[in-house]
Amino acid sequence: MKEKKRAAASHKTKIIPIQWDATFFFERAVRSLDRYHYDKALKYFRRAVEYEPDNPVNHCNMAGILSEMGNYEGSNDILRTIVEELDPAMTECHFYMANNFANMEMYEAAEESLVRYLEEDAEGQFLDEAEEMMELLHFELERPTKLAFIKAREGFYEHDRARTMLEEGKFVEAVRLLESIVEKNGDFLAARNNLALAYYYMGMFDKAMTTIGEVLEIESGNLHALCNLAIFYQHSGDKAQLKPLVELLRKTVPFHQEHVFKLATTMGILGEHGEAYRHFTRLLKDTTLKSDPCLYHYTAVAACNMGRLGEAERMWQQAGKLDPESNVPGYYLEQLTQVRTGNHPSPTSYHYHLPFEEQFKLWEKSSDAIPDHLKRDPLVRSSFFWALRHGDRQTKLQVIQALGLIADNEVKDALRDFILEPHEDDYLKRIAIFVLRSIGVHESLEAILEGEKTVIEHSRMPSRLPVWNEKWQAVLEAALVRMNKHYDLVQQHDLLTLWIEFLSRVYPDVPKLGKVEGWAAALEYLTAKMHRRAISYHEVSLRYGTSIATVSKCAKRIDEICGIKEKMKMIFPALAAEHSD
Template identity: 60%
Template sequence: MSENHNGSYDPHNVIPIEMTANFFFDRAVRALDRYQYDKALKYFRKAVEYEPDNPVNHCNMAGILSETGDYTASNEVLRHILEQVDPSMTECYFYMANNYANMEQYEKAEEALITYLEEDPNGQFLDEAEEMMELLQHELSRPAKPSRIKSREGMVEHERARELLEEGKFAQAVKLLEEIVSEHPDFLAARNNLALAYYYMGRFDTAKRTIGDALEQEPGNLHGLCNLAIFYQHEGNTQMRDKLMDMLSVTVPFHMEHVFKLATTMGILGQHEIAYRHFRRLLTDEGFNGDPSLYHYTAAAASNSGRYEAAEKYWRQAAKLDPESVIPPFYLMQLQQMRKMGSDQIKVSYHYHLPFDEQLKHLELDGERLTQEARQNPLIRSSFFWALRHGDPQTKLQVIRTLELIADEEVRHALLSFLQEPGEPPELKHAARLALQQMETAASRLQERSEEREPAVRSREVLPDWLPEWKEVLVKAAENKEKGTDPYWEKELEHLWSDYLSRQYPNIPNIRNTEGWAAALAYLVAKRRGRAVTYQQAAAQYGVSPSTVSRYARQIHNVCDPEPSSDDRFHPFTEKI
């Protein structure tokens, strides 16, 4: 309020307070921070009045009622959500089960818990639900098992795919996740991780379509919304990014996995204050606070928001937990240089690896060490794959030369996919072909040395030319190749088919349905190259049934693709179930 020239107050200069749901939400969160539950409940009620169709506001109110011991009122709110606001919020059944258990109404708790397990597709509270089920069995003195657990459909396969993703084996992860999504279209965690796998491989458009499919099924899926916000930022769609960011910035997840996802997302989006708050919350959790990468994320958020002393503290802790890593010392040195130069800011990535330019410098100084790190650290690998897709020509050339040193199956797939890109300069494709040739030559020499050392255990190589039907499979598979496919396509078909025959020898099955085997062979090679092909498409191309393609493809896959070992040191932004 201000005075006019006569010294009196002018009511037209009063700035009105905009009363919105977000306004009361902020007030409620502040009250919660001060443990003022009565005020928090009052403000959450007001938020519900302003946005009665927003289930999050209702859930917040139910949570406060439960915290204050009013379990009956909390369940009334949760029941209202399920019946009137958003029936898809199946986690409300889990909250209701907790409330009933606290009231010692174990029969009703069991009923709500079984409903949660049978209806919830994501399994967000699956571990907690199983623990509660054990408690209820004890209290009721009888077993209580649900007929099915919806969130576990495809769960084992999804966990394996997530491990592959965390190991940096993106092509293999994509292959498995595509199969899971095909068989379980409503498996949203698998869709979200499939989108991430595409994203890490640089297949941005496919990643965005995949996340769109997930959000079409569940518009409020937190992992999907976080991924979509990052995708919008990547393509420069600031309007849609900011709209999503406004919603995410007022979200306060209960589950720590969701807190981690939201924290990393807000950091990547440049909302460092919010990211810092969430990361600090994670550091109080015993399940997270032993991970050096989390201290790096917290340090990055601190540094990016100007808290340099805090950043130094967190990087020093990361260095203690991971003494062999060059990452904490690098950023500590950056801080020191910043202070010497009088600069007021350094830009820090939230990924737990060196900046890409710095990786290339290290490659020049110690190529062997960085190559070994790239083989083991999927984030470093993903940065190379990303640069191969989206870097400038000089960077792409450096990446191709680096990938030649890494020389594993994922690299081979990445380079083969690169050759399929229509807009890449001929000189870069030539460099990629040379790299593939060098990798193949090196692998052949290694194989020859191995055979010389161990002639007694050498497996016999079986060639498709030995029998007409074996040769016919290869010929038919190559005949239906896509237009514009380079010569490596036929070579890979021959390599895979020969590998299968050699591994099966002398117990090679009778090859009668040559079209079916050819379709399966072409399907697997396409999948290895990152193509989005289905059994139905391969079947139509070769005039066989999808089940035939699936059966033969699985036979070849089971023989030729042994299970790789797991490495649980890396914890990226995948979605667990």
């Protein structure tokens, strides 16, 4: 008997205590879900909530079960409690609520919750599903979703806007936006690459190099950055750094269309025309690109530089068919004739527009303003900004006038910067100030003139005169209004300068001006003479509605003080004899 008791004692039943906590009920709930036992799962999730009432995940699980069971209102009540009381950072709850509202056909409420999810959720866990829901709501509400931005794609929309600005040549605006994107998201390499390009287009070479270096520190094999760096090395004449980089790019065979195009254009700019041709012909095999005249132009330039002149001709002819309004294919076909005779080298520019000098020739022949499509052309605009920073004096003078014809905010910013450059020519700065005034910049301007920073108020001209009389201004305006369509901006500025010089020399004994038209006509007459334009007293007297005698008298008085004829003799000795009127 004792042995039986000892045996029984040695085989005591082992009781494992059950730990009743939230984890226990959570696991039970998940098992029930796997068996589609929603009632049991809901019961277990409720018990989990009882054990951990401050844990938002348990509440969210319970909301999910209610939604699966069709109790959308009950589910949303719980979800609302989570984001309002327990954990506002659980932004996915707004997406769940949007789903519930959509199932209840409450589309306005669904939109409100969906927009809140997209604008607050940084992770983007349900981004694809949310975009699908946006399409549904667009259909149901018969209007686009009221969405300002998507936080999970913060910087992407802004980056697209910046790219559009670059394509439109709005480089200053693009730089501001891209700098803010990079500041917020340093790993956004596409934004950094485009920022480097924007700096480069504006002629800010050092900043462009620094920015591209930052991209390659983050990702050493970034193809866009490597291509940009190669172009920058070529610009700076750094052959030692350029050579190994070109070797690397020669061995690169990208897959994505965008990368192929970037590499092809880069190799063309670097003078590697065979490599450029190889990649451009790859792109022409893509049926989606066969209607792009630019691609045919690029391929033609590469073929021409390889000596494949017949193929280049066919390519430019095709570009002309695809873009009959453009004068680019025709210009290069004319150049091709010269190449064949050996009188002209092959074109090296891959840009799909006329060379900078040709553009100016066309504008000088035409009385019309720069066409709108050229005003927006980023390559034309970048040529202007480059020339304004790096061109010779005559080119800068032409560019300032051309920018006056474009006359948008970008131009105004560029000219404001230009007049503050300490090493630029004062005459060019005064032309730039005149252009700014003529395109509607009326506020005070800061400029460095004669080595000193000067504030130029709109109410007075940039002169040493202590006052500026309204009648003096009336003479100036009477002349400029009539000269507007007949004289370029430089000539108009020279009239302004002549008038200020006259007033400065006679001040304070300025003659009584009487009728302003006589003085205005005299200024135009003398300005035309300074620029070797044919003009007579009779012609200007008719245009200004005054007498020949009055114009002659005023012109002689200005000449006595300013010595116009003497200056012209020094500049144009062959014109010493005055033409009779």
